[in-house]
Amino acid sequence: MSILVDKDTKLVVAGLTGREGSFHGLNNRRYGTDLVAGVTPSKGGQDVEGVPVFDTVHAAVQEAGANTAMVFVPPPAAADAILEAADAGVELVICITEGIPAHDMLRVYTHLRRDERTRLVGPNCPGILSPGKANVGIIPAHFFSEGNVGLVSRSGTLTYQIGNELAQRGFGNSTIVGIGGDPVVGSSFIDVIAQFESDPETELIVMCGEIGGDEEERTADYIAESVSKPVVAYIAGFTAPPGKTMGHAGAIVSGSKGTAAAKAEALEAKGVRVGRNPTEVADAASEALA
Amino acid sequence: MDLLEYQGKQLFARHGVPIPEGRPAATIEEAVIAADEVGYPVVIKAQVLIGGRGKAGGIKLANDREEAERHAKAIIGMDIHGFTVHQLYVEKASDIAEEYYAAVVFDRGAKQPMVMLSRMGGMEVEEIAEKDPTAIARLHVDPLVGFQAFHGRRLAFESGIAEDVIRPVGTMLERLYEAFVGEDAMLLEVNPLLVTGDREVVALDAKVTLDGNALYRHPETAELRNTGAEDPQERMARERGLTYVKLDGNVGILGNGAGLVMSTLDVVAQAGGRPANFLDAGGGSKAEEISNAVEVILANPKVTGVLFNIFGGITRCDEVANGLITAFGSLDISVPFVVRLDGTNDEEGRRLLADADLPNVHVEKTMLEAASRAVELAGEAPPEDADRPGPSAGADPDADPEQ
Numbered sequence: 065m066s067i068l069v070d071k072d073t074k075l076v077v078a079g080l081t082g083r084e085g086s087f088h089g090l091n092n093r094r095y096g097t098d099l100v101a102g103v104t105p106s107k108g109g110q111d112v113e114g115v116p117v118f119d120t121v122h123a124a125v126q127e128a129g130a131n132t133a134m135v136f137v138p139p140p141a142a143a144d145a146i147l148e149a150a151d152a153g154v155e156l157v158i159c160i161t162e163g164i165p166a167h168d169m170l171r172v173y174t175h176l177r178r179d180e181r182t183r184l185v186g187p188n189c190p191g192i193l194s195p196g197k198a199n200v201g202i203i204p205a206h207f208f209s210e211g212n213v214g215l216v217s218r219s220g221t222l223t224y225q226i227g228n229e230l231a232q233r234g235f236g237n238s239t240i241v242g243i244g245g246d247p248v249v250g251s252s253f254i255d256v257i258a259q260f261e262s263d264p265e266t267e268l269i270v271m272c273g274e275i276g277g278d279e280e281e282r283t284a285d286y287i288a289e290s291v292s293k294p295v296v297a298y299i300a301g302f303t304a305p306p307g308k309t310m311g312h313a314g315a316i317v318s319g320s321k322g323t324a325a326a327k328a329e330a331l332e333a334k335g336v337r338v339g340r341n342p343t344e345v346a347d348a349a350s351e352a353l354a
Numbered sequence: 355m356d357l358l359e360y361q362g363k364q365l366f367a368r369h370g371v372p373i374p375e376g377r378p379a380a381t382i383e384e385a386v387i388a389a390d391e392v393g394y395p396v397v398i399k400a401q402v403l404i405g406g407r408g409k410a411g412g413i414k415l416a417n418d419r420e421e422a423e424r425h426a427k428a429i430i431g432m433d434i435h436g437f438t439v440h441q442l443y444v445e446k447a448s449d450i451a452e453e454y455y456a457a458v459v460f461d462r463g464a465k466q467p468m469v470m471l472s473r474m475g476g477m478e479v480e481e482i483a484e485k486d487p488t489a490i491a492r493l494h495v496d497p498l499v500g501f502q503a504f505h506g507r508r509l510a511f512e513s514g515i516a517e518d519v520i521r522p523v524g525t526m527l528e529r530l531y532e533a534f535v536g537e538d539a540m541l542l543e544v545n546p547l548l549v550t551g552d553r554e555v556v557a558l559d560a561k562v563t564l565d566g567n568a569l570y571r572h573p574e575t576a577e578l579r580n581t582g583a584e585d586p587q588e589r590m591a592r593e594r595g596l597t598y599v600k601l602d603g604n605v606g607i608l609g610n611g612a613g614l615v616m617s618t619l620d621v622v623a624q625a626g627g628r629p630a631n632f633l634d635a636g637g638g639s640k641a642e643e644i645s646n647a648v649e650v651i652l653a654n655p656k657v658t659g660v661l662f663n664i665f666g667g668i669t670r671c672d673e674v675a676n677g678l679i680t681a682f683g684s685l686d687i688s689v690p691f692v693v694r695l696d697g698t699n700d701e702e703g704r705r706l707l708a709d710a711d712l713p714n715v716h717v718e719k720t721m722l723e724a725a726s727r728a729v730e731l732a733g734e735a736p737p738e739d740a741d742r743p744g745p746s747a748g749a750d751p752d753a754d755p756e757q
Contacts, residue, residue: 139567139570140570140571163567164567165538165565165567165568165571166460166538166540166565166567166568167497167535167538167565167568168568170460170465170466170467170497171497171498173465174465174466174496174497174498175498190667202667202668203667204666204667204668204697204698207697217613218613219611219612219613219614219616220611220613220667221609221610221611221613221614221665221667221669222611222613222614222616222617223613224665224667224697225614225617225665225696225721228665228696228697245612245613247460247462248462248465272613274612274613274616275616276462277462277463278463279463282463298617300613300616300617300620301616301619301620302619302620302623303601303616303619303620303622303623303629304616304619304632305599305601308599308632309566309599310599310612310615310616310632311597311611311612311613311615311616311632311634312612312613313566313567314462315612315616319480324620340620340624341617341620341621341624341721341722342617342721343720343721343722
């Protein structure tokens, strides 16, 4: 088992005819993901290396049976692309695009939460990889193998770093989920951890947070109340000064709010082990699984 | 992106939020002309992106031309908590009957805008919350419904403002909300929101933060970026399309991916060093971008050593190595470099570096080893800046009470 993406994933890529969209979409197909369609308005009827392109997501769902959409379009068009996929009945939308205006995401988020048919992961995320089953996004799959560690993170490369340290200790992953570095993302740590909790293959959950917002603090409460599996956490940004955006639009300490120290404390107070660096996280994970 | 007070007020005015009459001025002469036009008494206000300018002597009342000139002369060029005053705002003096507080904030926890109103203004919102938590009314607005008249009434009644100004304050909140959405703001703060002796309601100050990701649809506001207030290296980095934040240590940092770079800074601090910057070279960095980034890092004179921490996913380690080799070819580099390359094409990258045999470049295998080595080679950090505020995990007075 795994969560969110697997052998049943039928992927449509919004922006498949673009440079990034075709590079990563085809890369995902080579990994074994069932890439059934692309969508680019006015390019319907064409194909990208044999993958049919449609004018609308609705057509891709009706004619190619897509159930998962990856959004790879530029920021001004991304909110629209997410809403189109949701309107077409796609169950899971994964948005890789970085730089979507925060107000657009407020509207998208509020709308999607009202109609629970569609789950959004991202934006500004590396995607989701279920090793050995499916890869949707830009995660370099060759570092990861099948296993029992569920990994959820606000950051891409940091996830690869931690995943790789786990791999060196002989651990693989059920699924790796990048939830994204924006202030408003479709799925929270809690949403993903709830899935890992009910996934029989996942025996340990590693969560990788960073400065900004209060999602990690809320997650600490949730873990204490509702998660039976061991959780190991990492928080990045202890040295970040207040008021500065550290790369990710959502990674900002506002006054005294959103600090790494507060997050680590909140998690530790609820019994979650927090590693001080990626190596300590991998060590703690090994111990928890020993 | 933060706006200066006068820029924020111009934005307010576009959305029908009442403001006192005023004019920006960049020189003493302009300030005097502006004061004559506005009519005395006027207030001369330093335009800087930091609070506490009143106490620092950056806001002064002038009753005539001679006073206006004297105050303008004193304020322009003055240093306010590390920010030099390049710009003044000359504003008609207001007579103050009541000072309230109003704000619209992007509440990322609730994922809704939150509108706040308080009958106590003219002090920091944290201070209001401490003095009298009941004095602040807060309300979330459904972004798909928008601000309604009842929101304004509820806030007005619950905050306990004077009965006779409930309607105009409600109208101001409605317009502030329109501005918040229309301008893609992350924060609009009016402190104080003034009720004059004639019972007129105006925004006496304006604190505005806009979403940098939305500037493409507000080209006129995008031009307002306060390049004068920007750190020179941060400006250089922005012009080169690099994500860079200057810090106050001496270990220059380059990594790929925001999370990994933050983690690198932390690991350097754990090893006893102090990072000089955050620099995310981004995914898929090419040699030229790496070489550009090295130039930005080394433009900071405090840097006495540099750490490269790369975990290649889309980024290829051989490209990073080539970038570093290019940088050594074109720049005069005298500080030690520690390089850790892992992930895509890492062996190729390390081989390129070994073949190039760059002076004082050290390759380490793991992130932790690389951090320790970089700290050791960079040597002692310069003395700590005493007035730089550190992050604290203290009280959280303006948090939403419902959370």
